[in-house]
Amino acid sequence: MATYIGFLRAINLGAKRKFPKADIVAAVEAAGFTDVETYINTGNVRFATTMRSRARIESALEKAFLEDRGFEVPTMVFTQKELVEIADHASSFGHGGRHYVSLLKEAPTAAAIKKVEAVSTTDEVAKVGGRAVHLLLGENYHEAKLTNATIEKHLGVATNRNLTVIRALAEKWG
Known part of the structure; x- marks a missing residue:
């Protein structure tokens, strides 16, 4: 059994997209995954499975979430090693401001990376590493133009977490 971490996109926003932690656990277990645990109510879930295909895992989770909630919940899945690498990579920036990480569904092309990094300014910088921006x-930061929506425009489906959450998850589940 391998352990993975799933990041759910666009849940617990407004009255119509509620997905409490206990319900996430129940849906993941109903989909056949084991050793399920969540962390804070932003859609972070750890689980174990014998599946090895990230695409198949994401598809199984998204199907279970749609059946449970009645709305689509795009899900980005990472290995423990990938999560730790994302957290460790953040240390190389030496940045003292706000640091967020957009977690991508698919690995971006070199041309797409070039486009998203080109929208950087002196106050807002995007650094792409694998499936993390x-x-x-x-x-x-509250007026930033470089947002997860910008990332999605250039690189496809993504969900966003602050670096504090990424580091806490890497330490807890990595």
């Missing part, structure tokens, strides 16, 4: 934002 580190968003390094300045003091006016």
